[in-house]
Structures are given as C-alpha cells and as structure tokens.
Amino acid sequence: MRHAGKLILALLALTTALVWQMEDLGSGRQWLATLVLLAYALLLWRAKVRRQRQQPAVSGEADYLIAYATETGTARQLAQQMRKRLGKQGCTAALTELNRLADQSLPAKALLLVASTTGQGDAPRTGDRWPTNDDLKRYVDLPFAVLALGDRSYPQFCAFGLSVAGQLQQAGAKPLFAPVQVSQADPAMVNYWYQCLQKAADIPV
Numbered sequence: 689m690r691h692a693g694k695l696i697l698a699l700l701a702l703t704t705a706l707v708w709q710m711e712d713l714g715s716g717r718q719w720l721a722t723l724v725l726l727a728y729a730l731l732l733w734r735a736k737v738r739r740q741r742q743q744p745a746v747s748g749e750a751d752y753l754i755a756y757a758t759e760t761g762t763a764r765q766l767a768q769q770m771r772k773r774l775g776k777q778g779c780t781a782a783l784t785e786l787n788r789l790a791d792q793s794l795p796a797k798a799l800l801l802v803a804s805t806t807g808q809g810d811a812p813r814t815g816d817r818w819p820t821n822d823d824l825k826r827y828v829d830l831p832f833a834v835l836a837l838g839d840r841s842y843p844q845f846c847a848f849g850l851s852v853a854g855q856l857q858q859a860g861a862k863p864l865f866a867p868v869q870v871s872q873a874d875p876a877m878v879n880y881w882y883q884c885l886q887k888a889a890d891i892p893v
C-alpha cells in the first residue's frame with residue numbers, strides 16, 4: 689500500500705510535468721489541469737489518513753493482540769471483524785500479521801490467532817516466516833486462542849493453524865480453549881469460536 693501511494697504520487701507529478709510541457713494548451717488550461725491533479729492528490733491523502741485512523745497503531749496497552757496468517761485475505765478480514773467486535777465489548781485489541789508478531793508488545797489479556805492453511809497443509813504468505821526470529825520463550829504463560837481456517841476437503845485440514853497452536857503450547861503459552869477448525873470460513877463456527885472466547889476470557893456478552 690505504501691508503495692502504491694508512492695507510485696500514484698510519482699504518476700501525478702509526471703502528469704503535471706507533462707501538462708506544463710504542452711505549451712499549446714495555454715496557461716489557463718495548464719493551471720486548471722494542475723489544480724485538478726492537486727485536488728485528486730489531496731483526496732487520496734485524506735482517504736489514507738482516514739484509513740490510518742480506522743486502524744490505530746499497535747500498542748502494548750492493548751487487552752488483546754490479534755495475529756493473522758492469510759493467503760487470500762479471509763483471515764485478515766475475520767481478524768479485523770474480531771477487533772471491532774472486541775471494541776464493542778469495551779476491550780482494546782491490536783492487529784498484526786503473524787510474520788510480524790515478534791515486533792509487537794505482548795497483550796494484557798490474551799494473544800488471538802486467526803490462521804489459514806494453504807498449499808498442502810502449508811503456512812500462508814503472512815505467516816510463512818513465523819516463528820523465525822521470534823523468541824517463543826516470551827509467550828510462556830500467555831493465554832492464547834486459535835481460530836484455524838481451512839477447508840474440510842483438503843487432507844491436511846487446518847494444518848497450519850493447528851501447528852501454530854502446537855508451537856505456542858510447546859513454548860509454554862496457555863490455550864484458553866482448543867483450536868476451533870473452520871471450513872470455508874463458516875460463520876456459525878466463527879461465532880462458536882467467539883463464544884468460546886467470551887466464556888474463557890470472561891468478556892461480557
């Protein structure tokens with residue numbers, strides 16, 4: 689996204705330069721085109737600021753830290769919904785991709801993981817470098833819960849989510865409840881996972 693923003697700005701600057709090369713346009717039209725391009729850049733900038741406000745920076749003060757591992761976006765979407773849902777219950781939650789978990793401060797209450805599986809039971813793009821460079825010792829005694837996404841038609845159903853749960857437990861982290869395996873992002877099972885969390889973490893309904 690950061691690269692896309694830079695590319696758009698570079699294209700706008702190039703277009704402005706081209707407009708000023710076209711002398712037969714006349715300076716009135718050249719100014720008009722420049723103003724339109726500037727207004728467009730301003731709109732893009734405002735949209736970016738709004739997006740950043742909707743996704744506050746990850747903070748060590750958060751009650752929950754939600755880490756997602758996704759290939760095609762479902763786990764990220766569900767993680768974002770989870771954060772909103774927790775927010776409505778008065779809880780704070782920070783969001784990160786699993787590959788960046790090592791850079792985040794630990795949450796006050798629990799680590800929540802939304803992890804999809806790809807390939808033949810493999811890690812998806814935003815989780816394929818975890819736990820490299822993460823000191824798993826820091827998760828000792830940390831409560832956690834895993835929402836494992838997959839598809840029942842694959843022989844290695846939810847393999848990556850289960851592997852994440854296993855590695856955390858082996859490192860000494862404390863599962864709030866067993867990983868919930870969800871096929872094709874079934875909303876009923878996602879809801880069931882959330883109910884388990886509410887019960888285990890004593891979140892008001």
Ligand SMILES: Cc1cc2nc3c(=O)[nH]c(=O)nc-3n(C[C@H](O)[C@H](O)[C@H](O)COP(=O)(O)O)c2cc1C
Nearest residue numbers: 758759760761762763804807809838839842845846
């Ligand atoms: C190429 C491919 C390979 C997949 N491999 C598995 C698998 O081995 N095990 C599994 O349970 N699900 C597998 N799935 C299903 C995905 O995990 C499931 O659709 C999930 O909801 C995708 O989540 P995402 O959008 O966060 O990546 C696979 C899906 C695709 C497209």
